[in-house]
Amino acid sequence: MKHTFTKKQIKRIIIEELQADLLIENTTNQLIEEGVVETVKNLKNKFFPNKSDEEIDTELEEIGRNPSQLEKMPRSKRIGILFLSGLLGGFLTQASFDYNKLSTATAADAKKISSSQQVTAQKSKDIINFRQMASSETLGKTASTQKEVDAKVREIIDDYKPVMKPAPISPGRGLFIGGDPAKGNFRGFAYVPSENIPDDEIMPFIAMSKADYEILLRATYLSGTEGDKRLEDLVMGRGRAGSSVFWAYSDRSSYQGYNRNSTIALLPLEWSVAYGLLQKRQNRGKR
Secondary structure (H helix, E strand, O other): OOOOOOHHHHHHHHHHHHHHHHHHHHHHHHHHHHOHHHHHHHHHHHHOOOOOHHHHHHHHHHHHHOHHHHHHOOHHHHHHHHHHHHHOOOHHHOOOOOHHHOOHHHHHHHHHHHHHOHHHHHHHHHOOOHHHHOOOOOOOOOOOOHHHHHHHHHHHHHHHHHHOEEOOOOOOOOOEHHHOHHHOEOOEEEEOOHHHOOOOOEEOOOOEEHHHHHHHHHHHHHOOOOHHHHHHHHHHOOOOOOOOHHHOOOOOOOOOEOOOOOOEEEOOHHHHHHHHHHHHHHHOOOO
16 A cells, blocks of 8 residues: 655655754764764763763664664664764774665765764874874863973872782883983883773863763774774784874873882873773773
């Protein structure tokens, strides 16, 4: 039996389609103008109100395993979820995601959104250090002078000394104790486990909360192909040039020892968040 739409139904369908197309345009513009963090927050609030990050991750993973769920959603919601998945390094950016399981229209939306997010994936290729990562996301004051840096590192040690652990990375060559070659190279790094850092704590060298910084890491390092490998290379070093320097407190590639003249340097809290995200991804089987 042929189905006949009423004028009211046709009007609703047209409005929904226009709203969906506008959502793609507006979200793309928001990424460029307001940054990744605000865009992700907006999408979470709109499509997953009152849900925790863990709950959202779980739902996105379930959709990735059963993409047919996307077909049952209104187009605007489907587009919002596709955007969010891509920005958080979810199913949309995974090589195993099967576009063939989607209708032509849904697959077209997914590919369009994936293409629009390349601007965020490109960031990770152009960033010299973690300070620059946040330069377009925040105007907050960071510890920048040597005096401010020394004071902030001392504060981190005082606050977190009981929970600090040896970091599983090497300082590499050319990182000298106190910047003085005569004192020798640093032998290792200490760090604060991510689970001991509150979500609302401000990361001292980029002036973002821990939760916001994780969003930024996801978008810059997980939103493109081989994102998990890029994140792992960034955090663990893997012998790549500049991997340790990325986490230096200043443009002079400086670190501060755990104690005066210590051969162990302290990694910034920002490294802890990145390492915590890497562990979270590996525990979920995304390697």
